[in-house]
Amino acid sequence: MPVSVVTDDAVQYAGGWVPAPAHAAPAHLTAAQSAPPASDRALRAQARRPRALPVLVVGIVAFALYFVVTYGPATGNGSDFQVFYAGAIADRQGVNPFDWPSLWRVEQALYDGSVGHGTAFAFAPYADPPPFALMLRPLTVFSERDAYHAWALLLLLCGAIGAYLALPDWPARPRVLAAALTAISPAALFDLHLGQNSTPLLLALGAAIWFTAREKSMAAGLCLGCGLLKPHLMLPIALIVILAAPREARKPMIVGVLAAAAAGALLGIVFDGGFAAYGHWLTSVREFGDSIRHQPDLASIPGLYLGRAGAATSGLLNAACLAGAAGIVCLLAVRAVRGGQLSREELLGAGIAAYLSLSPYVHTSDQVLLAPGLLALIGPWGLGLRDHAVVLAAAVAILAPMVVIRDYHTTGINALPALCVAAAYWPRRRTSQRWGR
Numbered sequence: 001m002p003v004s005v006v007t008d009d010a011v012q013y014a015g016g017w018v019p020a021p022a023h024a025a026p027a028h029l030t031a032a033q034s035a036p037p038a039s040d041r042a043l044r045a046q047a048r049r050p051r052a053l054p055v056l057v058v059g060i061v062a063f064a065l066y067f068v069v070t071y072g073p074a075t076g077n078g079s080d081f082q083v084f085y086a087g088a089i090a091d092r093q094g095v096n097p098f099d100w101p102s103l104w105r106v107e108q109a110l111y112d113g114s115v116g117h118g119t120a121f122a123f124a125p126y127a128d129p130p131p132f133a134l135m136l137r138p139l140t141v142f143s144e145r146d147a148y149h150a151w152a153l154l155l156l157l158c159g160a161i162g163a164y165l166a167l168p169d170w171p172a173r174p175r176v177l178a179a180a181l182t183a184i185s186p187a188a189l190f191d192l193h194l195g196q197n198s199t200p201l202l203l204a205l206g207a208a209i210w211f212t213a214r215e216k217s218m219a220a221g222l223c224l225g226c227g228l229l230k231p232h233l234m235l236p237i238a239l240i241v242i243l244a245a246p247r248e249a250r251k252p253m254i255v256g257v258l259a260a261a262a263a264g265a266l267l268g269i270v271f272d273g274g275f276a277a278y279g280h281w282l283t284s285v286r287e288f289g290d291s292i293r294h295q296p297d298l299a300s301i302p303g304l305y306l307g308r309a310g311a312a313t314s315g316l317l318n319a320a321c322l323a324g325a326a327g328i329v330c331l332l333a334v335r336a337v338r339g340g341q342l343s344r345e346e347l348l349g350a351g352i353a354a355y356l357s358l359s360p361y362v363h364t365s366d367q368v369l370l371a372p373g374l375l376a377l378i379g380p381w382g383l384g385l386r387d388h389a390v391v392l393a394a395a396v397a398i399l400a401p402m403v404v405i406r407d408y409h410t411t412g413i414n415a416l417p418a419l420c421v422a423a424a425y426w427p428r429r430r431t432s433q434r435w436g437r
Helices: 008-013 040-047 052-071 079-092 100-111 130-141 144-165 172-183 186-194 199-213 217-226 231-244 247-271 274-292 311-338 341-358 364-378 388-406 413-424 428-435
Strands: none
Touching (some): 052 172, 052 388, 079 100, 079 130, 079 144, 130 144, 130 247, 130 274, 144 172, 144 186, 144 364, 172 364, 186 388, 199 217, 199 247, 199 364, 217 247, 231 247, 231 311, 231 341, 231 364, 247 274, 311 341, 341 364, 341 413, 364 388, 364 413, 388 413
């Protein structure tokens, strides 16, 4: 006989990162309500998975096949990786990759005016922290084309492993399926198409979630610190993950983040140009910041005005957006202190989505970091898709990168995924109680 009352533990499970604990039924339940539960298979059959689940799966797989057929043999893949590769070559040769005229000479020597784009190679600045070029040096033993293929394989592995680790308490079969679909999701393939380095951040985030679930807080912090190669993204996300962790885990996580950051900085100081390299990097970041407002593929609310408003107006609006993101995270953190595990999941999923939607410098490839929060909403058996807000968030997160990969000049559309994921968390407690997922 089916259980007719949804307990708090069942509500807390909600398809998220922690399983509902098994215990005896509360004494106040009637005999019918405390009857032994049916088997997992019977309950899943009884629940009937929403029709949206197979549609989403088929959509992801179909686009992945389209991507392979259309972009696999095409020219222009790995355009951002070409800059990484040139920076690593310059670094290996003792050339300062943050000195743009020097980097331009290296790029011209490498690509000889053309890199398979069909047009002359245009200069693109290198602005990643010093240890990144050092870590890419092993790839410089290969040609740029072969190095990109190795990098693309690494991105696929990072996407799959990162998503798998971010779902530590999911059953094995849906967990593997979710990991595979994340690796070939449109946002991940957009990252692969450019040869960017956003998907490794998903690996760092997923590993941090996995270690946190196993009460290894120091290791979780170390993983978050390893993602600081994109500090404008990973520093706020690391703070959100720390706030979402149990209170006793926060201090070791902070120590782990600081230890990883110090180790990375020491690596750059000793082996990658010394203190001067960091000075050159900061100068390059300031110069690079002037070009942000002219980039057509910004995937956040600031992208709606950065290309149109003046510098002063943009600065004020950026400050307002960041203050809004901080306010949302603080409100979620207060709820997490008063609530239980479900509130901490909301802080993690909605907090990351809110930051990505309001940060001034987010691209479509960075939306792969929405995967853990979106998968937690959907749940291992897809029952979260009974909530229309979750269906909308999943659909937009899949469709928007499909549009952007065809045309970068789609500012506005690519800001929707993070907004929809954040919004889907707002009614989550109410719908969880209604559907008992």
